[in-house]
Amino acid sequence: MTATISHWSPENQERAKDILASYPEKRSAVMPLLYVASLEHEYASEDAMREVADLVEITPIQVKSVASFYTMYKREPVGDYLVSVCTGISCFLRGADDVLEAVEEATGVRSGETTEDGSVSVEHVECIGACGGAPAVQVNYELIEGVTPDKAEALIKWLEDTKPEVVLADEMQQLFGGQQSFDWGPADTMGAIRPVPAFGVFGSAKEGR
Amino acid sequence: MTDKILTARMDAHPLDSHTLDRYLNTGGYEALRKAIREMTAEQITEEVKASNMRGRGGAGFPMGVKWGFLAPAEPRYLVVNCDESEPGTFNDRQLAERDPHQLLEGMIIASYALGVNHAFVYIRGEYPKVARRMQSAIDEARAAGYLGKSVIGSEFSLDVTVHMGGGAYICGEETALLNSLEGRRGEPRLKPPFPAVEGLYAKPTIVNNVESIANVPWITTNGGAAYAAIGPERSSGTKMVSISGHINKPGNYEIVLGMTWREFIYDIAGGIPDGKELKAWIPGGASAPWFVPSEHLDTLFTIDDVASNGSMLGAGAVIVMDETTNVVAAAHRLVRFFAHESCGQCTPCREGTSWLEAVLKRILDGNGQPSDVDLLLEISNGISPGLAWPPAMTTICPLGPSAVSPITSITRWFMPELEAMIAGSEVAVG
Amino acid sequence: MADNTVSITINGVTHEVEAGERLITAAENVGEHIPRFCHHDKLEPVGKCRMCLVEVEGPRGKALMTSCTMPVSDGMVVDTQSDVVKKAQEGILEFLLINHPLDCPVCDKGGECPLQDQAVAYGRGESRFIEEKRTYTKPMPVSDLVLLDRERCVLCDRCVRVADDIAGDPLIEFIERGSHVQINTFPNEPFSSYFSGNTVQACPVGALTSVDYRFKARPWDLESTRSVSLIDAMHSNVEIHTSRGKIVRVYGAENNSVNEGWLSDKDRFAFAAFSSGARVTTPLVRDGDTFNEVSWGEALELVSSKLGSFIGTEVGAIGGAHSTNEEAFALGKFVRSVIRSPHIDAQVGDGIDPHLAAAVVNRARIDDLDSAATILVWGPDIKETLPVLYLRVRKAVRNGATLVVASPYATGLDSIATHVVRYRAGSGAETLRKLGQGDGDHSAVAEALASGPIVALVGRSSLAEDPKLVEAVAAYAGALPDAKVLPLLARGNIFGALDMGLAPNLLPGRVSTEDESAVSELEYAWGPLPVDTGKDTMEMLEALADSDLRALILTGADPVRDCPDPELAARALDTAEFTVAFDAFITDSSARADVILPAAVWGEVEGTATNLEGRVQHLGRAIPPRGQSMSVASAIDSIGRLMGTELNAADWKVINREIAAVAPTYAGLTADFLTFEAGDEGAIAPLESDSQPLVHTPADVSVPVVTDRFTLHLVPSLYDDSVVVRNTEILAPLAGHAAVRMHPKDASSIAVTDGQMVHVGNLELPVVIDPDVVQRSVVLPRNLNETKNLAATGAIRVETVRGDA
């Protein structure tokens, strides 16, 4: 019957089973499983794609065809903290390019690169749905709105110094954010442990301090 | 009766509007009870038809009419589109984050009305918080008997699956979304067949936007007529509008359509920061042709008035540019987006959008050529012949033509600035 | 007729066209060509390239539509030449060209490239694209046979659809997005498919090329000859492309009743074997352990005097399965009427009863697969032996047919089968009985076979099987509701050879040797025929070994390699007093002959051939015979003359007319009929059902049960050690290496683990443990270099190699 990937952690094997069970057809599980595999392998490596192919019973190139269509499956190693600076139209109008520059300065790497020590990767992204809180930045897809170049620099320093185990949007918003798209309401205590969207189903979310 | 339908609860209870407890003690899931206990599936669809509610995802297609097209074959699916990726939009995010049960109740009622037993929410990958909030709402609801084998003790059963995207704007297009949900590349499908006939797994499928579905509980409780009575005839109900860019009070506003743009931008959204002049605004997200103060400040903010003035309300995203804006740079930023997001299957979109981007970049870098204006228009013509609005298309889906809007906008309203930039002379901004 | 046509108006002219047809095809058929790249008649429309845009009038006025995706509808008004359309097409072309390299002069497609042609016809000339072009590393191999140049690719999706939808090998795909989209394979997972060459032919530009054709020729000096492939009994239609007297390329040609344009890579690439250095190009006469080249005159003198020195019944003839119908007929006429021997057989002991193969009642056509509710395959692995037939079955299954596969070992069909019935060789009869009764685990299968229409593909699934089982299965299948039976044999023109009477129990035109009136009719034409009953190949070999037979004629047959008992065959040929071999190669058998006559081969001989459904088609002659090679028929004609009989076999058309005259089933099937009446589709013999004398109704024979410790299955593989594969440079490396597949339980019973060496008969081979193998049988690929001399008699000793553990 369906393959299980024996060298995955028991939790992730369990997750894979549940994910496969939550769709009428196996192939639908490709995207969620790519996230789980990215946690197992630290990124969507060739092995990760091969294993997903086994799980949903398609060929590895069919998985790669899907993975490479999207921007969030990283097929190269990525740092512990993926800093995504939105440079879409609204953020651009609000000075996003300066924020990106500040991040590049603070990390010493350019967009698309990862710091020597493998801690921080920087990328500039298209609109992330935070236009009301422009300019916006995400760390491991957890959001900070109303970021200024100075705050961005401080954010990087904070990441490199404190190396938070769980990245929490509300905590970062407190420390480095400003104008919000809307009142976020009460703080969310769940955050991200890797550059994979923090979602229980993937095992990428953790309760923060 | 309040003129707020979708945001009333979160305004009144900012601290816990997303919890089941709060939802229940503010009348939550009453609509579902009424639907299942007192109404037939047909009656619900009739009410939705009567509401004249036009889909909020951008195409503006009447929701009830779409439901009416659902083919009889089994199984059928409901897919809620929370891919919200049109630059300028962030209102689905607020609705799903702050009041997930409202959306979920809408889904359950819709599923009951459509004979669906498995519904999906497709949430863009960059919205992990939305996914978390939806999932806990689903878990709460299942525990409380609003989901699962027998919904509130009835025969009706429903599963809801949260599906996260992987970072691709095009997956907002409903057929690309379905491909993505099937574990394929997010490439739009040829239509016909339409999803209502052959959608997810080639089965009849209704795809609706978050805001559209979030209105369903209210319509069920108060009736379609009551909803239709709100606002102008063909733009009935309230609309969530996101406004961003050079504006004093950016954010989401749930408004009744029909005011002028002047009222919206200045009275509601607080006008332009630092007393600067308004230069242009995009009335309906990155895909829409721009409006300018000299022409459109007193145009009415309704679906039809915006359309008759050569643009669209789309997903309801207003992007404001003040006098300091370099419109060529702004256009480049918009075109860059579409080039980046093109799925790449149509020749004109794949090649044309990246070509437009390259030419604009060259101009911005100071290497413009006099022939570039014609070139930009020619390339645009190859994607959207005639450069009319609504656009003619050489493409499968409207993304390609969307990349043309910024070009026609700057050539129509800001030609001198564009030419000056090409000529390399001091650009008339600031 | 009128009810399934609609009328549409194209550029002001109204036409009646087929309802449901795509607009682009309908237009083409009435002479309005619409440019296209992604459209392909045999593939699902994708509407991606957007080149085929036309204006169609609709409720909201004229609109641009892709004609490849739009079905015609009655009253449709179309403009394919308006300024809007022209402008759109110019635009698309310019878009396609901005990132396209300007390397037409060195591109294999240059001269036959729609992009190049259309750029001239519809393009706007010089490009306004001054930005940097997309660049990729120049051709990358996507398989051992196919190269990909991504810069030239127009992303039409044809190759992906061929690989995925047609071949079922989704190993090439689009990766990346937007302007970075490209075709690619997964690292270390090449596009290894038996059908990869079809992507090269389908590619509208020069992006996909075959390794053997690059830079070989320029399209403008190519000549094309229509023919059919004789690689297997499917007879897929081909265009043979020649340049300066050499075959440089073989393309699939459309025959919708046969191959629908598709080819196996063996059909497509194996022609190279015939131009390889291994060809025998002059007559050779044995001199001790070596051969001397001699003149045809000398050789023919020798052969005719030798053959004349025996009594007819002391001579046997094996072969004809790779000849044209005319060559086979000439051979039969020669052996029966000049030599006057009844011992003649085109099969080499690995086949089935000729009456069943040639004359089964309710014989199916390939097309019947399309309308079958259920397809039963009980025979050889058709993916390995008849790959294009596999494509036809696959297509039928995709369109909803139920597929039942019965086999003693795993086959290429299992993955698409609805039900797989696996049984141990020897217990086939048992399995049949169970199926008949619909016992327990077979009930689902029995149900699938309970209602028709049913098409049964029946053949010999393994040499370990008793040949009688095929008869029993055919009897069972034939009795199913609304059932038709297609007997399976794979060798080139084997069905043609049988129809020409190259079997101990058959005379030309599906006539039984038992049929007195038919025999006397033939004697009226040929003179007296031998009276004794003929021996089949195995009997001839035994007789030769026992010196009951003294001489042997081989025509393209290699019993030492192909018959179930290579050792016996070798002994037989060594004992024979005289053997003449008509052959193009020195094979294990011809190497043992006294005279080798260089035979002209496929592509060098004109004639006709008959495929597995009895379809007679024309074989084109694309090039002259290599060196001094000669058609078997002309050689036989000379030998006959030297022996005092005029066979009139020098000219294929003369033979062809005689066949139509004396072979009842071939009445009317003349070359002229095929050319002027039947056309490219060919024609199924007989034209009139009542002109076939012999109709064989399979009998429910009892089949003995084999109970060997281990039953050996020598299973065929497409790429084996046969002369055509071995001598085709690009295919030879694809032949696998022998490994013994056995069931885990059996492996442990003789205490071997995966990869360990075992003795199989006199061979020493590694074990592959495979739960798909039935217990107490072992599976080995047939006719690989390692296994070529292995006897396939069924029983086999398998034991661990001592000291290896």
Ligand SMILES: Cc1cc2nc3c(=O)[nH]c(=O)nc-3n(C[C@H](O)[C@H](O)[C@H](O)COP(=O)(O)O)c2cc1C
């Ligand atoms: C390029 C493109 C992007 C789209 N993005 C979205 C989106 O992010 N969210 C959405 O609800 N609809 C989006 N749509 C519209 C959907 O195709 C579809 O019309 C809509 O989800 C239907 O829901 P509605 O009828 O409730 O509006 C997009 C359409 C196109 C062509």
Ligand code: SF4
């Ligand atoms: S228009 Fe662009 S995004 Fe839409 S289908 Fe074509 S290539 Fe893809």
Ligand code: FES
């Ligand atoms: S041929 Fe019609 S879109 Fe390509």
